[in-house]
Amino acid sequence: MTHPLDRPVWSALGSGWAEIAEGDARALRIAPDIGVFGAARDQSPESLDALAALVPDQGELWLVERDPVPTPPGTRVVKEGLAVQMVLDQLTPALRKPPPITALGEADAAEMFALATLTEPGPYARQTHRLGGFVGVREGGRLVAMAGERMRMPGYIEVSAVCTHPDWRGRGLARHLTREVAGAILARGSVPFLHCYASHTATIALYAAMGFRIRTEIRAIILSRV
Structure with missing residues (x-):
C-alpha cells in the first residue's frame, strides 16, 4: 500500500486541501491563487489528460512524487529536481x-x-x-x-x-x-x-x-x- 507521503500532493488534495482543490476524481490541483501544486490519481491516460488540463496557459504546475511520472500530453518538463523528504x-x-x-x-x-x-x-x-x-x-x-x-x-x-x-x-x-x-x-x-x-x-x-x-x-x- 502506498504511503501518503510518497504522493504528498495527491494526499493533501484529497484531505487537508480538499476545500481549495480544483479538478475532478482523475486529477486535482490547489487553487492557483494559493499555490502551484497538482497531482493525477494514477498514471492512466485519462488521469494524465486531466492533469494536463490543470496546467495553466501561462504558468507552471508542480508535482511532488516519489516515483517517476510520465509527462502529460501537451506539456513539457521545465525543470526536475531530486529532493529528500x-x-x-x-x-x-x-x-x-x-x-x-x-x-x-x-x-x-x-x-x-x-x-x-x-x-x-x-x-x-x-x-x-x-x-x-x-x-x-x-x-x-x-x-x-x-x-x-x-x-x-x-x-x-x-x-x-x-x-x-x-x-x-x-x-x-x-x-x-x-x-x-x-x-x-x-x-x-x-x-x-x-x-x-x-x-x-x-x-x-x-x-x-x-x-x-x-x-x-x-x-x-x-x-x-x-
Missing part, C-alpha cells in the same frame, strides 16, 4: 533562547509575499498565507523571517516557506521558526515533514540537528504547456 519524531533540545515570535495572518499577507518573493524559499503565491500556521520574527516592526505550514493530510503536516531576509541571516532565525512550527504540529498530534533539495547538504544537516530524519528521496517536477 524528512520527518520528525521528536525535537532535539534548543541550544539558544528563541527571539520573540509572532503569529502571522491576513494583515501580514503583503509583507509575507514580499519576503517570499525576495528569498525564494519555494513556490509561494499571493494567497499562500491562507494555508495557515505561519509565524515570523519582526525587527523594528519589519518582517525579517518566517515559516509556516503547507501540505496537510491525516497524521502529517508539512513545514514550509522557511525564509530569512538576507540582512538578518546568520542569526539562527530560520532554525528557531522551524522549531516553532514543528513543535506546534507535534503538539497537535501530527508528524511534521518537509522537503529539501538533495544538493542542499548544509540545510539537510541543519534539519537533522533538530531531529528530522530522511524518510525517502522524492522528485519535484515543474510542468508548463508546450
Whole structure:
C-alpha cells in the first residue's frame, strides 16, 4: 500500500486541501491563487489528460512524487529536481533562547509575499498565507523571517516557506521558526515533514540537528504547456 507521503500532493488534495482543490476524481490541483501544486490519481491516460488540463496557459504546475511520472500530453518538463523528504519524531533540545515570535495572518499577507518573493524559499503565491500556521520574527516592526505550514493530510503536516531576509541571516532565525512550527504540529498530534533539495547538504544537516530524519528521496517536477 502506498504511503501518503510518497504522493504528498495527491494526499493533501484529497484531505487537508480538499476545500481549495480544483479538478475532478482523475486529477486535482490547489487553487492557483494559493499555490502551484497538482497531482493525477494514477498514471492512466485519462488521469494524465486531466492533469494536463490543470496546467495553466501561462504558468507552471508542480508535482511532488516519489516515483517517476510520465509527462502529460501537451506539456513539457521545465525543470526536475531530486529532493529528500524528512520527518520528525521528536525535537532535539534548543541550544539558544528563541527571539520573540509572532503569529502571522491576513494583515501580514503583503509583507509575507514580499519576503517570499525576495528569498525564494519555494513556490509561494499571493494567497499562500491562507494555508495557515505561519509565524515570523519582526525587527523594528519589519518582517525579517518566517515559516509556516503547507501540505496537510491525516497524521502529517508539512513545514514550509522557511525564509530569512538576507540582512538578518546568520542569526539562527530560520532554525528557531522551524522549531516553532514543528513543535506546534507535534503538539497537535501530527508528524511534521518537509522537503529539501538533495544538493542542499548544509540545510539537510541543519534539519537533522533538530531531529528530522530522511524518510525517502522524492522528485519535484515543474510542468508548463508546450
